[in-house]
Amino acid sequence: MLQLRNVHKRYSGIPAVEDVSFAARAGEITGYLGANGSGKSTTMKMVAGLIEPSSGEILFDGRAVCGDWMAFRQRIGYVPEEPHLYTHLSGMEYLVMVAQLRDMDRRSAAERIHGLLRLFGLHGDRDVSISSYSKGMRQKVLLSAALMHNPDLILLDEPFSGLDVGSSLILRSLIKELAARGKVVLFSSHELETVERLCSHIVILHRGKIVADDSIERLRVLMAVPTLEEIFSQLAVEQDSDSISREIADLIDA
Amino acid sequence: MRKGLVLRRLQFRVLYHVFLLRVFDLELMSANGDPTRLLGQFAVMFSSVSFLFSLPGLLYLTGRGRLAADYGWTAEHFFIATTLTAVGMITVLNWDSVFPDRRDVLVLGPLPVRASTLFLAKISALFAASGLVVVGLNIFSGLVWPLLFSSGREGALDLMRAWPAYWITVFAAAGFVVCTVLAVQGIAANLLPRQYFLRLSAFLQAGVFCALLSLYILEPHLESPGALTAPGNQRLLAWLPSYWFLGMFQQLNGSMHPAFEPLARRAWIALGTSVLGAAAALLLSYFRMMPKIVEQPEILPGAWNNSWLPNFGNSLRDAITFFSLRTLLRSRQHRMILSFFSGIGLAIVVGYVTIFGGLGSVRTGISIALLIASILMLVFVILGIRVVAAIPISLSANWIIRVTQVRPSGAYREAVRFSWIALGVAPIWLLVAGLLLTTSPSWQVFGHLVVLFVLGTLLVELCLLSFPKIPFTCSYLPGKANIHIAFWSGLVLLFQLVSTGARFESRVLNRPLNYGLMILLLAISLAGLRSLTSARARRGAEVVFEEEYPVDLVSLNLS
Numbered sequence: 089m090l091q092l093r094n095v096h097k098r099y100s101g102i103p104a105v106e107d108v109s110f111a112a113r114a115g116e117i118t119g120y121l122g123a124n125g126s127g128k129s130t131t132m133k134m135v136a137g138l139i140e141p142s143s144g145e146i147l148f149d150g151r152a153v154c155g156d157w158m159a160f161r162q163r164i165g166y167v168p169e170e171p172h173l174y175t176h177l178s179g180m181e182y183l184v185m186v187a188q189l190r191d192m193d194r195r196s197a198a199e200r201i202h203g204l205l206r207l208f209g210l211h212g213d214r215d216v217s218i219s220s221y222s223k224g225m226r227q228k229v230l231l232s233a234a235l236m237h238n239p240d241l242i243l244l245d246e247p248f249s250g251l252d253v254g255s256s257l258i259l260r261s262l263i264k265e266l267a268a269r270g271k272v273v274l275f276s277s278h279e280l281e282t283v284e285r286l287c288s289h290i291v292i293l294h295r296g297k298i299v300a301d302d303s304i305e306r307l308r309v310l311m312a313v314p315t316l317e318e319i320f321s322q323l324a325v326e327q328d329s330d331s332i333s334r335e336i337a338d339l340i341d342a
Numbered sequence: 343m344r345k346g347l348v349l350r351r352l353q354f355r356v357l358y359h360v361f362l363l364r365v366f367d368l369e370l371m372s373a374n375g376d377p378t379r380l381l382g383q384f385a386v387m388f389s390s391v392s393f394l395f396s397l398p399g400l401l402y403l404t405g406r407g408r409l410a411a412d413y414g415w416t417a418e419h420f421f422i423a424t425t426l427t428a429v430g431m432i433t434v435l436n437w438d439s440v441f442p443d444r445r446d447v448l449v450l451g452p453l454p455v456r457a458s459t460l461f462l463a464k465i466s467a468l469f470a471a472s473g474l475v476v477v478g479l480n481i482f483s484g485l486v487w488p489l490l491f492s493s494g495r496e497g498a499l500d501l502m503r504a505w506p507a508y509w510i511t512v513f514a515a516a517g518f519v520v521c522t523v524l525a526v527q528g529i530a531a532n533l534l535p536r537q538y539f540l541r542l543s544a545f546l547q548a549g550v551f552c553a554l555l556s557l558y559i560l561e562p563h564l565e566s567p568g569a570l571t572a573p574g575n576q577r578l579l580a581w582l583p584s585y586w587f588l589g590m591f592q593q594l595n596g597s598m599h600p601a602f603e604p605l606a607r608r609a610w611i612a613l614g615t616s617v618l619g620a621a622a623a624l625l626l627s628y629f630r631m632m633p634k635i636v637e638q639p640e641i642l643p644g645a646w647n648n649s650w651l652p653n654f655g656n657s658l659r660d661a662i663t664f665f666s667l668r669t670l671l672r673s674r675q676h677r678m679i680l681s682f683f684s685g686i687g688l689a690i691v692v693g694y695v696t697i698f699g700g701l702g703s704v705r706t707g708i709s710i711a712l713l714i715a716s717i718l719m720l721v722f723v724i725l726g727i728r729v730v731a732a733i734p735i736s737l738s739a740n741w742i743i744r745v746t747q748v749r750p751s752g753a754y755r756e757a758v759r760f761s762w763i764a765l766g767v768a769p770i771w772l773l774v775a776g777l778l779l780t781t782s783p784s785w786q787v788f789g790h791l792v793v794l795f796v797l798g799t800l801l802v803e804l805c806l807l808s809f810p811k812i813p814f815t816c817s818y819l820p821g822k823a824n825i826h827i828a829f830w831s832g833l834v835l836l837f838q839l840v841s842t843g844a845r846f847e848s849r850v851l852n853r854p855l856n857y858g859l860m861i862l863l864l865a866i867s868l869a870g871l872r873s874l875t876s877a878r879a880r881r882g883a884e885v886v887f888e889e890e891y892p893v894d895l896v897s898l899n900l901s
Contacts, residue, residue, distance in 0.1 A: 137745060161748050170738070172739040173739050174736055175736065176668060176669065177665075181664070181668065188661035189657075191749065194653075
């Protein structure tokens with residue numbers, strides 16, 4: 089189980105994440121939602137160990153992750169929001185490098201890399217430089233890199249970004265399958281429909297603070313609204329989308 | 343019709359401005375960097391050099407008046423060769439900006455911009471950048487020195503003739519080098535499929551850069567009537583463009599010595615050929631390449647798999663060594679900086695070997711010149727790698743190395759050490775070993791190879807002390823290392839040190855006991871440095887990626 093306890097993150101005194109506490113359980117897909125700039129990716133990066141929390145505690149299976157970062161890193165797979173990759177390498181070279189950095193056995197790593205590339209439909213382009221990959225192809229490389237060492241905790245920050253319909257359907261099923269096999273999945277997305285279909289538990293962040301942490305079913309009942317979109321609109325959207333869209337149309341029409 | 347022309351002119355002006363600012367690799371600049379300011383700084387840098395060059399000329403003008411003909415020719419040749427090399431290097435650095443890249447085509451493709459406008463703006467920006475270099479580099483020296491280069495006949499008209507002659511010559515020399523580089527690129531682009539062209543282009547660029555630098559350093563002094571007319575030098579002169587343009591200057595200046603006649607003719611022919619060649623090759627390749635830029639991937643799929651790659655003992659070594667090697671081979675800016683250092687090293691090596699002696703001597707089996715040359719080459723290559731290693735390839739992508747750190751930082755240090763030895767020490771060592779063992783295998787040669795290896799590893803340890811990070815992955819703090827300044831200011835000291843060391847080595851190579859003591863001393867120094875770097879690595883469990891100013895500098899010890 090992944091637990092965040094009173095986690096804060098401030099950048100030059102400006103709070104990005106404030107007093108965030110929640111738990112993501114094994115076998116469960118936890119949806120982590122929020123508007124742009126709400127602190128979702130900052131939280132993900134703190135869990136992945138890329139940035140340090142200003143205060144608070146992150147625990148995995150009851151142990152503070154900062155106590156043994158190296159052991160924790162062996163157990164996490166992380167797909168970041170932006171597909172930042174070493175684009176001068178080919179997809180194959182990148183994944184081999186990640187396997188080597190993770191100290192994976194050479195033979196089993198090669199089998200898994202070839203298998204993942206084949207299943208993600210990248211095998212034909214494995215020796216092509218990543219600089220010429222499409223956004224979707226880059227996302228598949230990120231997913232392969234995050235999953236090839238069979239992690240216990242999977243952090244997915246906008247994993248569907250750039251994927252085509254077929255790949256999105258595969259990923260959706262894969263996330264379910266991984267959760268069913270006892271993995272902890274923390275999943276952040278703006279696609280509320282997908283979150284609604286996948287996640288049993290959601291955490292909604294607004295301006296760095298948690299405004300909801302419950303199952304979708306219970307939130308529906310509590311807030312007396314039928315969809316996640318409406319729950320989200322009530323809790324985390326401040327603008328009137330109709331009036332803003334009218335203003336934009338008026339502006340370009342003028 | 344008129345409206346269309348106005349629009350095209352406007353588009354040309356906008357694109358020309360954008361491409362001119364992109365002459366320098368803007369990805370190198372910080373987020374707050376201003377490209378216009380950078381361009382200005384380069385102009386100031388070149389004009390400062392010009393000011394320094396003009397000072398001796400001013401002294402001559404105020405003191406003795408006119409120069410002796412021979413010395414005048416040396417000075418004329420120096421300014422022409424310097425302009426030619428500087429413009430050549432700037433053009434080679436802009437190698438990739440001749441053709442529109444994928445980004446240009448994707449951004450400008452959907453806009454109503456004609457391919458011809460894009461082409462003209464690109465080429466104009468390239469020539470404008472070269473023109474700025476010519477003007478910057480000659481702005482003061484080009485005013486002062488031509489007065490000393492006048493034909494010698496009395497009269498203000500003859501005196502005035504030297505200025506246009508000088509400026510026409512330096513611009514013609516610059517035009518020749520720019521057009522030659524463009525023609526080479528255009529011919530390669532026409533003859534090869536785009537993907538092969540891109541692959542070859544990288545090596546061609548580094549090769550031309552290295553050649554320009556080596557030629558400038560190694561070019562012999564033939565600025566005397568005797569040397570210019572000597573039959574033995576005629577073949578050499580036919581290959582040295584700076585002397586052709588010296589001939590052109592003499593012709594334009596009206597101070598033509600008969601020895602310059604064939605050289606001046608060659609300069610005009612070369613200029614015409616390069617301009618026509620560049621225009622034809624570029625026009626043909628430009629419109630042929632435009633559609634392919636978007637359609638085709640930039641790098642050819644490799645025909646091999648990773649199973650043939652060597653195993654260096656552990657996976658971390660493999661990861662860091664192959665990552666570093668691929669970065670050096672595939673990143674333009676890293677390759678160019680390394681070519682710069684290797685070019686200087688190569689020029690010095692060739693210079694030493696040709697000036698101070700052959701490959702072997704009877705007494706030691708290996709000449710001092712070669713001892714010095716091999717050590718210097720090693721130093722230059724390792725220094726080059728040290729400089730480029732500090733420049734990140736893609737800073738935002740280093741998250742993967744951070745989230746996959748499953749070993750202590752000491753293991754990373756060891757892997758980095760191995761990669762530096764594999765990429766810096768081993769190639770030079772193998773080259774020297776191959777050269778010496780095939781020409782004069784002897785005990786002394788084996789002895790020198792041992793010294794070379796220990797020296798190489800010592801240098802690597804020194805680099806690790808000043809740069810305890812994974813190459814090409816860490817943020818860059820400009821001005822912190824000041825390695826370029828340290829390098830240039832230490833160059834003279836380095837020559838002296840290496841020269842003394844090589845002479846000492848040459849002496850002890852014949853005395854086994856002394857040689858053994860020298861190796862022991864080197865080994866002790868190596869062990870000491872190694873334990874120091876390892877102790878530093880043990881201090882921090884995490885690998886450092888962010889380059890930061892020291893705390894006392896930031897806080898001024900106020901807290």
